[in-house]
């Protein structure tokens with residue numbers, strides 16, 4: 001196992017408990033998808049791994065996080081990134097006043113002083129759209145380009161474990177398809193292990209090997225992606241398809257959600 | 264007309280100096296949102312360190328200059344490590360109050376060691392550095408200011424535009440959280456901003472010491488000028504700091520020459536108020552890129 005999360009609890013500001021005993025395992029070389037609705041605790045789980053809870057006054061109060069054999073739940077983001085874990089933040093957070101290429105160069109921070117030209121080439125080969133924009137300020141890029149930029153920026157760091165937080169958020173379906181294709185290629189060609197947080201379960205389960213479903217700060221279901229895809233609850237709940245195969249309206253799904261709780 | 268040109272030239276070069284020292288102030292603000300009320304004391308530190316090295320220890324001029332810059336750099340670094348770092352994450356107002364305390368501490372220590380009298384450097388600038396066009400002349404010290412200032416500006420421009428460390432520093436100013444997620448050593452960036460700010464402040468201190476003599480009250484008072492300068496230029500704009508500095512310097516010189524030297528320190532503030540009424544973010548304040 002590359003990453004093992006053992007029964008962790010996370011508390012913000014010492015009082016707001018968000019995660020209640022989450023356990024999760026990520027095998028090297030796989031794409032593991034973490035699904036769940038808004039506020040389920042997906043982002044918090046990623047931040048617990050990457051160490052980014054600290055600046056938000058969050059803390060792992062219980063349990064342990066083991067990466068490549070050593071515990072990391074007490075380390076700072078500076079240390080964790082240098083072990084090879086890079087989180088791509090939710091909502092695309094570019095450096096708006098830096099050019100696209102300067103944004104990419106920030107990805108070399110954990111190996112300052114080493115050459116990076118080859119890495120730039122690699123990133124541009126995955127995201128050719130960025131090449132035409134390299135001298136443009138990132139703040140003027142489109143949403144799809146920004147998603148490519150923040151993923152490319154993370155790739156510059158040679159991550160062993162890449163944590164992607166809702167890459168499809170707010171993007172057009174065609175762009176989402178393209179980006180998920182690239183995520184799959186990065187996983188296959190670079191051997192990068194990926195944890196993919198998504199609300200778009202349909203897309204995520206198409207490229208993931210394994211999946212977890214989270215609700216209210218707990219894991220409520222897990223299994224190989226193909227099993228989850230076929231699971232009637234998941235189908236109805238997250239894919240918006242009822243047993244009869246008809247697409248359910250958003251409102252129906254919502255009311256269904258209110259009635260039924262996992263566990 | 265000649266009188267006007269003379270004032271303009273003097274104002275420009277002294278303003279350039281204000282701008283440079285304000286640049287350091289802006290750098291700290293941009294990276295960590297801290298307003299440094301001890302900026303004037305950093306300027307004074309540079310001036311006194313140079314005094315010690317050059318006049319008392321009798322070191323050669325270039326060596327004293329370089330050692331002073333190095334000393335200021337280290338001081339800035341140390342101030343961040345020792346005093347500011349423990350306060351990271353605390354409300355900003357505490358941090359700003361801390362810089363007020365630091366200012367008092369530095370000023371007190373300097374007074375303790377050097378007293379409040381005016382010290383002067385030996386007259387070391389060769390007269391050929393003075394330039395003359397017709398009846399307008401540039402004193403040697405102003406020539407030096409322009410040369411050193413321009414050199415610093417170009418050096419920093421290159422550093423921030425092209426070097427990796429410069430790009431990391433800008434990334435922290437731009438989006439601290441994203442910088443952290445990529446492993447940028449944010450605390451190191453803070454320390455580096457303080458070090459560079461202190462270095463530039465120290466450099467200004469030396470030049471101001473050559474122009475006006477070395478006195479802790481005067482020098483730390485000049486530190487207060489960074490406020491109109493950076494507010495005018497836009498708190499977050501390094502280029503704005505330079506131009507804001509030049510505007511304030513020229514206004515001061517013209518006021519001193521045409522109206523009254525005693526109004527010199529007041530008029531810039533009055534102009535400042537008017538400009539801010541028209542452009543509340545300063546002349547060059549960063550316009551938020553909306554599209555994201």
Ligand SMILES: Nc1ncnc2c1ncn2[C@@H]1O[C@H](COP(=O)(O)OP(=O)(O)O)[C@@H](O)[C@H]1O
Nearest residue numbers: 012016018037038039040041042043044045056
């Ligand atoms: N910094 C914070 N302080 C307090 N509560 C937070 C903080 N961040 C998130 N939360 C709360 O934690 C819960 C889970 O949030 P999050 O992990 O962002 O969920 P998700 O990513 O699944 O939408 C939400 O109820 C949210 O309000």
Ligand SMILES: [Mg+2]
Nearest residue numbers: 042043044090
């Ligand atoms: Mg989230």
